[in-house]
Amino acid sequence: MTSVKLAPGATIGIIGGGQLGKMMAQSALRMGYRVAVLDPSEDAPAKATSHHFINAAFGDLEALKSLCGMSDVITYEFENIDAEILHTLVDDYYVPQGAKTVLTLQNRETEKQAIKDSGARIVPYEKVETPDAIRAFMETHGAPVIVKTATGGYDGKGQYLIESGADLDSAGIPFDETEFVVEKYITLEREVSLTIARSVSGQVIYFPLQENLHKDQILYRTIVPSRVDYAEQAQKEAERIMKALHFTGAFTIEFFVAEDGTLYVNEIAPRPHNSGHYSIEACNISQFDAHVLSILDHPMPEVYLHQDAVMMNLLGADLDRLDGELFTHPEWNVHVYGKTDRKPARKMGHVTVLTDDLEQTIDALDRDFLKET
Ligand code: ADP
Ligand code: MG
Numbered sequence: 361m362t363s364v365k366l367a368p369g370a371t372i373g374i375i376g377g378g379q380l381g382k383m384m385a386q387s388a389l390r391m392g393y394r395v396a397v398l399d400p401s402e403d404a405p406a407k408a409t410s411h412h413f414i415n416a417a418f419g420d421l422e423a424l425k426s427l428c429g430m431s432d433v434i435t436y437e438f439e440n441i442d443a444e445i446l447h448t449l450v451d452d453y454y455v456p457q458g459a460k461t462v463l464t465l466q467n468r469e470t471e472k473q474a475i476k477d478s479g480a481r482i483v484p485y486e487k488v489e490t491p492d493a494i495r496a497f498m499e500t501h502g503a504p505v506i507v508k509t510a511t512g513g514y515d516g517k518g519q520y521l522i523e524s525g526a527d528l529d530s531a532g533i534p535f536d537e538t539e540f541v542v543e544k545y546i547t548l549e550r551e552v553s554l555t556i557a558r559s560v561s562g563q564v565i566y567f568p569l570q571e572n573l574h575k576d577q578i579l580y581r582t583i584v585p586s587r588v589d590y591a592e593q594a595q596k597e598a599e600r601i602m603k604a605l606h607f608t609g610a611f612t613i614e615f616f617v618a619e620d621g622t623l624y625v626n627e628i629a630p631r632p633h634n635s636g637h638y639s640i641e642a643c644n645i646s647q648f649d650a651h652v653l654s655i656l657d658h659p660m661p662e663v664y665l666h667q668d669a670v671m672m673n674l675l676g677a678d679l680d681r682l683d684g685e686l687f688t689h690p691e692w693n694v695h696v697y698g699k700t701d702r703k704p705a706r707k708m709g710h711v712t713v714l715t716d717d718l719e720q721t722i723d724a725l726d727r728d729f730l731k732e733t
Contacts, residue, residue: 362559362659364454366432368392368577373431375418376438377406379697379707380632383640384437385409387648398427405697423444428453435609435655437631440466440512456560456655457608462630464605468510468541471627478604480625481599482539483616485543489535490685491528491716494542498522501544507531510539515705516577521545547625550617552586554594556638558602559611560657563648567643567663569594570635572614580703581725582635582671583718584642590615593623601628612636634673636713641693642669667714670721674709675703681731686711689728 372388374381377399385395385406396412397404407413412430416423421441428434434455439462441449446459465471469487476482484501487510488494498505509518518538520531533540550575555567571586572579585591598613605628612633614626638648644664645653653660674682674695677701686694689711696709715721 364433364456364643365658366393367657369394370432371396371411371430372655373398373427373434373440374406374410375424375427375434375436377401377404377410377413377711378437378700379405379695381406381639382409382697383646383648383695384435384632384651387646387652389651391652393652396427396428396431397425403698403700405699408698412531418442419445419480421448424449425452433655435651436462436581439630439716450543451669456657457630458606461605461607465628465630466511467539468508468513468627469539472541472543473626474605475601475628478600480600481623483543483546483624483626485541488540488542491533491535494522494528494533495525497542498525504545505542506545507533507540507542510541512538515579515707519577546616548616548617549621550586550588550627551615552590552594552617552623553582553612553614553633553635554598555610555612555633555647556598556607557647557654557660558607559654560608563654563660564602565645565660565663566595566598567636567639567647568665570638572635576705578675578707579634579673580644581673581722582638582669583722584638584665584671585671587718588617590617590623591657597623597625604688609655610636610647612647634707634710635671637695638669639663639708641712642666642714667716668718669712669714670718670723670725671710671712673707674711675704676706676708677704678729679708680704682728685728691715 371394373396377397382405395410397406397410398414450459504523507520551572553570569586569591571583616624632647640646693712
């Protein structure tokens with residue numbers, strides 16, 4: 361990809377106007393760029409941070425072309441763009457991230473195959489089309505296993521934890537509707553993630569390793585730096601993956617740390633990631649700044665952490681409890697995305713706290729977030 365260095369005043373087109381698109385736009389606006397956004401929701405968070413807002417479906421080629429037509433460079437927060445549409449856009453407009461990597465990562469089977477081929481370590485998995493194939497996998501690798509839709513899954517959606525053959529019968533996995541992969545269920549000691557940005561001409565910067573706690577498969581909190589030291593190993597795995605897959609922009613690799621200490625790559629998000637949000641306040645450059653700089657091929661600084669940080673997601677259920685006291689904690693950096701439709705498990709915002717005492721801050725935030733109304 362040839363480097364196109366766009367000056368402030370140029371327009372960045374973003375496919376997807378959720379919180380990631382909004383925070384990307386905020387970085388772009390700070391640097392003096394104009395922003396155009398396309399999103400199917402008429403009150404998408406990034407509508408408020410865009411010069412042009414197109415309210416259309418991600419499958420609406422004409423609308424996407426009109427976004428591209430008004431933009432000097434195209435990026436996305438939504439990674440499930442239809443392959444044919446994406447190829448059309450990449451052929452006719454400037455999309456520095458290209459189509460290949462995002463298409464590989466859209467499908468868990470091709471994603472896992474690519475990670476495995478890179479030499480990075482992943483949990484045993486297989487593509488499955490029948491309950492019998494899952495039974496056979498359980499015989500080889502042992503139960504429990506987790507069955508995941510190959511496409512379109514996020515925040516644990518489309519996943520089935522299968523502990524036994526009986527579970528399998530009652531799970532009702534819709535094999536005739538979509539593709540699935542099965543993988544071994546690991547008792548997790550920890551989850552960590554590594555956020556990276558790579559510029560068009562190949563500069564790579566690494567954020568500090570992030571430690572993530574999920575609840576009901578949704579990210580609950582991120583602690584930085586990770587209290588378990590896998591930074592060097594994670595970076596080695598990232599280097600293997602970057603040799604196999606071409607990345608431009610910010611992306612995040614999620615890892616599992618198993619009970620025996622083995623580090624496995626879980627999945628890769630080819631865009632800014634929830635576990636990198638702390639970087640807005642805690643680092644000299646945020647993952648969103650890095651994303652904008654890297655797709656525009658501007659040089660980036662090495663990342664450093666001003667202070668340790670804890671990021672808590674504000675789901676709808678959290679906001680129901682914390683609405684009235686969001687601004688009674690001056691140490692909270694409050695982000696509310698501006699989604700009008702509040703649902704208990706929907707990501708509505710997040711809070712980042714910088715601290716010199718991680719354990720005390722984690723306890724205090726747990727108390728505030730877990731208290732009953
Ligand atoms: P999503 O695309 O929904 O984020 P993930 O594969 O990352 O899908 O799964 C979400 C979460 O579910 C993980 O972060 C982890 O907490 C849990 N999980 C997923 N796969 C496994 C596994 N094989 N073993 C143990 N926990 C898992
Ligand atoms: Mg995940």
